[in-house]
Amino acid sequence: MMHELFPTPVFEENIGVPEGTLSILDTMEWDRFETKSITKEKNILNFLPSVYNRIQKQIEDWCYNTLLIKTTNELEIVRSWAASHKTGDSCDWHSHTNAVMSGVYYIMCNPDSGRLFFNKGAHYQNCFVPTLEPDTVGFVPATAKQFSILPEPGTLLMFPSQLVHRAERNQSTNWRLCIAYDVFIRGRIGTDHGNEVTL
Ligand SMILES: [Fe+2]
Numbered sequence: 001m002m003h004e005l006f007p008t009p010v011f012e013e014n015i016g017v018p019e020g021t022l023s024i025l026d027t028m029e030w031d032r033f034e035t036k037s038i039t040k041e042k043n044i045l046n047f048l049p050s051v052y053n054r055i056q057k058q059i060e061d062w063c064y065n066t067l068l069i070k071t072t073n074e075l076e077i078v079r080s081w082a083a084s085h086k087t088g089d090s091c092d093w094h095s096h097t098n099a100v101m102s103g104v105y106y107i108m109c110n111p112d113s114g115r116l117f118f119n120k121g122a123h124y125q126n127c128f129v130p131t132l133e134p135d136t137v138g139f140v141p142a143t144a145k146q147f148s149i150l151p152e153p154g155t156l157l158m159f160p161s162q163l164v165h166r167a168e169r170n171q172s173t174n175w176r177l178c179i180a181y182d183v184f185i186r187g188r189i190g191t192d193h194g195n196e197v198t199l
Contacts, residue, residue: 008160009160022107029041041082052077076185081181084177087172107153113174116165127143
C-alpha cells in the first residue's frame with residue numbers, strides 16, 4: 001500500500017444556475033483586458049442572493065464538515081467578480097492573494113470552452129523536485145504536476161487560494177461566463193494553540 005500524505009483539496013459540486021442569473025450579469029459594467037473581461041463590481045454576489053446563498057452553504061459545508069474547521073471561525077466571501085471569455089480568450093497562471101479559499105462558479109460554458117488547470121508549482125516538494133525529474137510512463141497523484149477539470153454550467157470549484165491555476169483558451173463560439181470569489185476567515189482564531197488573533 002501507499003499512504004498519500006498532505007494532499008491538496010479541490011472541491012467540486014454542481015449547484016445549478018438559478019433563473020435570472022444571466023439577466024442580472026447583463027446589467028453589469030465590464031472592464032476589457034487583453035484576454036478576458038471582468039466586471040467592475042467586486043462584490044457581485046451581493047446582486048445574486050440565490051447564487052450567494054448556494055455558494056456560502058457549500059463553503060460552510062466543505063470547510064466545517066469535511067475540512068473540520070471550527071464553526072467559531074467565520075467564513076466570509078470578501079470579494080466576488082464575474083469573468084467572461086469570448087472565443088480565443090484565456091486566463092494565465094495565477095493564484096489569489098489576501099484570501100484563504102478561492103472558488104470559481106460556472107454560469108455558461110460547454111465542452112469546447114476549456115478546462116481549469118491546477119499546477120503543483122516548482123516549490124512544492126512532495127516526491128520529486130525539478131532538479132531531477134525521473135522519466136515516467138504515466139502519472140499518479142503523488143507525481144502529477146497538473147490536474148484539470150472540465151466544468152459544466154453550475155459547476156462550483158473551490159481550493160486553497162495559493163493553488164496556482166489557469167483557464168484554458170475558449171475554443172467555443174459561445175462565451176464562457178463564471179464568477180470567481182475569495183473567502184477569508186474572521187473571528188478569534190488560534191485560541192487552542194496559543195497564538196490567538198482576532199480578525
Ligand atoms: Fe483565479
